[in-house]
Amino acid sequence: MIKINVIGGSVSDAEKEAYVKRARELYPEKRISEMDITIVDDNYVDIEYHYDTAPFQRIRRVTGYLAGTLDRFNNAKKAEVRDRVKHDITVSDFEDVYLEA
Numbered sequence: 001m002i003k004i005n006v007i008g009g010s011v012s013d014a015e016k017e018a019y020v021k022r023a024r025e026l027y028p029e030k031r032i033s034e035m036d037i038t039i040v041d042d043n044y045v046d047i048e049y050h051y052d053t054a055p056f057q058r059i060r061r062v063t064g065y066l067a068g069t070l071d072r073f074n075n076a077k078k079a080e081v082r083d084r085v086k087h088d089i090t091v092s093d094f095e096d097v098y099l100e101a
């Protein structure tokens with residue numbers, strides 16, 4: 001359900017529904033959570049849309065593939081992930097590096 005705030009006057013329920021329908025047609029990929037309708041005069045309104053945040057999914061590059069989860073990997077690919085070597089770089093690896101001008 002979209003929360004609708006009307007500022008500076010009143011708007012009929014039918015008009016509110018028309019604005020919601022228009023917003024859904026204009027932005028079908030976005031989920032609108034709130035709408036501010038500001039009455040400018042008898043003929044014009046300003047509409048501001050507030051969107052829900054998009055769910056974030058972590059994508060990793062695993063053994064040459066982009067993957068969010070490993071649930072679709074077969075047993076061989078899961079073993080490859082389990083057996084891979086992770087490399088760390090520490091500050092001590094750089095202690096002997098000197099730059100001369």
